[in-house]
Amino acid sequence: AAKEAGRNNVCCYSSDLHHHAQEQASLALALRHALQREELEVYYQPKVELKTGRVTGVEALLRWHHPELGQVSPERFIPIAEDNGLILPISDWVLETGLQQLRDWDEMGLPALNIAVNLSARQFSDPNLARNVVSKLRQYEIDAHRLELELTESMVVQDPAHAISVMRSIQESGARLALDDFGTGFSSLGQLRHYPIDTLKIDRTFVQELAEDKQDQAISRAIIAMGKTLGLTVVAEGVENEVQVTFLKQHHCDQIQGYHISRPVPQGRFIAWYRQQLTKR
Ligand code: C2E
Numbered sequence: 001a002a003k004e005a006g007r008n009n010v011c012c013y014s015s016d017l018h019h020h021a022q023e024q025a026s027l028a029l030a031l032r033h034a035l036q037r038e039e040l041e042v043y044y045q046p047k048v049e050l051k052t053g054r055v056t057g058v059e060a061l062l063r064w065h066h067p068e069l070g071q072v073s074p075e076r077f078i079p080i081a082e083d084n085g086l087i088l089p090i091s092d093w094v095l096e097t098g099l100q101q102l103r104d105w106d107e108m109g110l111p112a113l114n115i116a117v118n119l120s121a122r123q124f125s126d127p128n129l130a131r132n133v134v135s136k137l138r139q140y141e142i143d144a145h146r147l148e149l150e151l152t153e154s155m156v157v158q159d160p161a162h163a164i165s166v167m168r169s170i171q172e173s174g175a176r177l178a179l180d181d182f183g184t185g186f187s188s189l190g191q192l193r194h195y196p197i198d199t200l201k202i203d204r205t206f207v208q209e210l211a212e213d214k215q216d217q218a219i220s221r222a223i224i225a226m227g228k229t230l231g232l233t234v235v236a237e238g239v240e241n242e243v244q245v246t247f248l249k250q251h252h253c254d255q256i257q258g259y260h261i262s263r264p265v266p267q268g269r270f271i272a273w274y275r276q277q278l279t280k281r
Pocket residue numbers: 045060061062073074075078091094118119120121150180181204237238239240257258259260264
């Protein structure tokens with residue numbers, strides 16, 4: 001109640017900055033209990049192979065149903081969790097939930113899916129990362145190649161040499177690596193060549209205006225061509241319409257992900273959707 005009063009009583013705060021800090025602090029506090037209170041949920045968004053229409057796998061995307069605020073965006077709470085270290089137990093939980101989910105789907109007799117899980121910067125600098133991944137794969141009896149870990153350029157460019165050694169240790173486990181939001185992080189072509197990755201995900205800001213924007217078309221084309229040259233799987237994220245699909249198909253992008261296919265949804269809704277896809281083919 002005090003918290004509510006504080007939020008509505010703007011006059012009590014000397015500045016918006018202070019208000020923002022208060023809000024961050026109260027979110028951080030609430031996040032501490034979110035896991036044990038079962039307020040977190042993993043949603044799944046499918047990836048589809050453009051040439052065949054086949055569903056290749058899903059990306060796990062974290063959701064927080066805050067008891068008072070409703071859904072809080074991961075863009076908002078993940079940085080908080082990064083700051084206070086909660087990101088480590090939360091990330092463990094996302095990985096475990098995703099792997100368990102894959103097992104359940106296998107046991108339901110569904111055609112095997114892969115799963116992609118986002119890595120946070122903290123995890124990436126955790127020396128136990130690769131070992132942790134290996135032990136979870138064993139625990140849930142999932143073939144390593146079915147797991148892809150997504151990282152962003154910003155995690156790599158700060159200390160490329162270190163990043164590359166971490167990436168190698170992950171690849172040695174058999175798990176795959178994807179470079180997420182590609183094109184926004186300023187890593188050069190020359191650098192990209194050295195990254196031991198399997199997949200390049202074109203950032204959705206380039207995909208958004210593919211229909212109208214000649215520059216975005218040129219950038220997307222270049223990223224696809226470059227990815228292919230390096231032997232990588234290229235995925236376009238944020239695909240929302242048929243015009244984008246046609247362009248990406250024309251330029252031989254491998255896979256797409258986006259609202260045009262499906263929004264990220266809870267596991268039950270994903271399964272209903274997947275079953276329907278299977279009957280269509
Ligand atoms: P991301 O990994 O790049 O995930 C893609 C984001 O684009 C997701 O936002 C997804 O809902 C959204 N998206 C997918 N298709 C479309 C589309 O067609 N149009 C538009 N406008 N958006 C689309 P979301 O779920 O809000 O996640 C935001 C970011 O938060 C993620 O970006 C990722 O960086 C981070 N995140 C989410 N879950 C996790 C997690 O479990 N761990 C970590 N470390 N980060 C996570």
